Amino acid sequence: MLRYFIRRLVLTIPVAIGILVISFMLTRLSGDPTDLLLPPDATDSAREAFRRNYGLDQPLLTQFGSFVVNAMRGDFGDSLRFHEPAMSLVMDRMGATLELAVAAMALAILIGIPTGVVAAYKRNTPVDISVRGISLLGQAMPSFYLGILSIIVFSVWLGWFPSSGRGTWWHLVLPAITLSFQLVALIARVTRSCMLDVLGQDYIRTARAKGLGESRVVWLHALRNAFIPVLTVLGLQVGFLLGGVVVIETVFSWPGVGRLAVQAIYARDFPVVQAVVLLFAMIFVFVNLIVDLLYAAIDPRIRYS
C-alpha cells in the first residue's frame, strides 16, 4: 500500500508543475503583465518601478522560479482592489465555499446513489423511466438558469427561502440544491448503469440462492461492487463542483471564493485570480489523489497491479 501511495504521489508532481506553469502563464498571455496588474492610468515611472519590484525585468525562467517559490509560500502579491494579500482574501472566503460545496456533494451522494440503485432494480418501470428523464433534464439545465428559476419560484413567488446572501441554514438551501442538481442527475445515471452490470453477475445470483434478503443483496453485495466507477465520477466531479461554485455563488450572491474570483476577473485583480485558479486546481489534484488511494482501499486488486 505504501509503494502504491508513493508511486501515485510521484505521478502528481508533473501535474503540479504543469498547474504552476499554466497559472504563471495566465498573466503573461497578453504579453507584459504590468498592463494587467496595474491600473490603466498608471504612470510610466510607476510601471517601471512595478517591473523592478516584482522582478518583471528579469528573464522569464527567473520570473517563473520566483513565482514557484512565492506560490509555495502562498504569496501571490496584494490584491489590486483590496490592497491585502491575495491568498488571505481567498482563505477568508474558503469557509463559505466549502460549506456550499460539501452540502452540494452530500446532497448528490445521498440522493443520486439511492435513486440510481432503485432505478436499476426497477429497470424499465415508470420509476426507472422517470429517473432517466429527470437525469437527462438535469444535465441539460444550465445551473445558473436553474438558480434563477428557483429564485423566481421559491423566493419571489412562494417566499420560502432567501434569494441571496449567507447566514442561516435557510440561505444554504437554494444554492446547495441548485449546485447539486446536475451532480445528482449524473451520479444517478452512473450508479444505475453500474448497478445494471453488477445485478447480472453470478455472485449476485449466488447471494440470492443462499437465501440472503433482497435488500442485503442489492445494498451490500451489488452496491459495493458498483461503487468504484461511482467513486471515480465523484472524484472527477470535484472539478465540476469547483467550477460550479463560481457561477452559483454569483447567482445567489454567496460570499465565497467563486464570487470573489468573478469579481476579481471583472476588476482585473489578477493576483486574486491567480491565487484562486492555483488553489482550486491543487484541491482538485489532491481530492483525486485521495480518490485513487480509496480505490486501493476498496479494491485490493488495484493496489497490487
Next chain:
Amino acid sequence: MTDTVNGPERAVRKSQFHLVTTRLRRKKPVLVCGTLLIIAIICALVPGMFAPHDPYEQSLLLRLKPPSFMDGGREGYFLGTDHLGRDTLSRIIYGARITLLVSLLAVAVSTIAGIAAGVAAGFYGGRIDSVILRLIDMQLAFPVILLVIAVVAVVGPSLTNLIIIMGLSGWPRMARIVRGAVLSVRGLEYVDAARAIGAGSWRIMAYHIMPNILSAIIVYASFELARMILLEATLSFLGLGVQPPTPTWGGMISDGRNYISLAWWVAFFPGLAIGIIILTFNILGDELRDALDPQLNHE
C-alpha cells in the same frame, strides 16, 4: 490499386451509413430532436425570416411587456419584451446564431486538437503518450469554467478568442477518447496488414485507423456540442461572452435576472431555449451511440 483497395471499403462504409440512418429513423426521439435541431439551424442561418421584430429595436413604451398570451401582453410580442422594450422571441431567434456558431466552431477546434493529440498518443505510445497524458492531466486539473473565464478576461471576449479558448478547453477529453479508441484498433490485423504492405505511419493513421474510430469521435462530439453550448451560455451570463447588444441566450438570462420579480419571462424563455437545445444534442448523442454500437440488439 487505389480503386481495388478503396472500392470495397467504400461499399462497406456506405452500407454502415445506411444501417445507422435506418436505425436512427426508426426512433421517435430522434425524429423529434432532429426536427428541433433543423428548426434551430434554419433560425440560425436565416433569423430574419422568422423573427417578427428587429432584435435591436428598443421602445421605452414597450418595456417589460408580458407575453401576448398573458394578461397585459401586447399582440405581436409572443414571448414579451425585455427592459429595453426589445422583442424576446426575436432576440432568442437571433441568439441561436451566436450560440450555434460559437459552439460548433469551438467543438471543431477541440475535435481537431483532440484527434491530433489522441492519435499521436495512441499510435506512437511510449514517451509521446506519457507526455500527452500528463498534459491532459494538467489541463483537466483546472475547473474548465474558471480557467476559461480567467483566460477570456486576460485576452478579451472577442468572437475568435471565445471560439479558440472554448475549443482548447475541450481538447483533453476528446484526446482521451481518441487515444482509447486508437489503442483498441492499433493492434488489429488490418493495421498489421497495412504495415506489412509498406504503408507509412501517416497513411495508416489517416486511412486505416481514423475511419475505424470515427464513430466514437462523432458520438463524443455531439455530447461536446451540448457542453460547449452550456459553456458559451455561462460565459455570456457572466458577461464574458459575445458582448451586447448582440443577443446571446446567456446574456439575455443575465439581463433578465435583474427584473426577476417584475418580469420572469425575460430570463425564463432564453433558458428554456438553452435547455431544449442541450437536451436535443444529448438525446441525439445517446441515440447515435446506440445506433453505432454493433453489440446492441437493434431489432
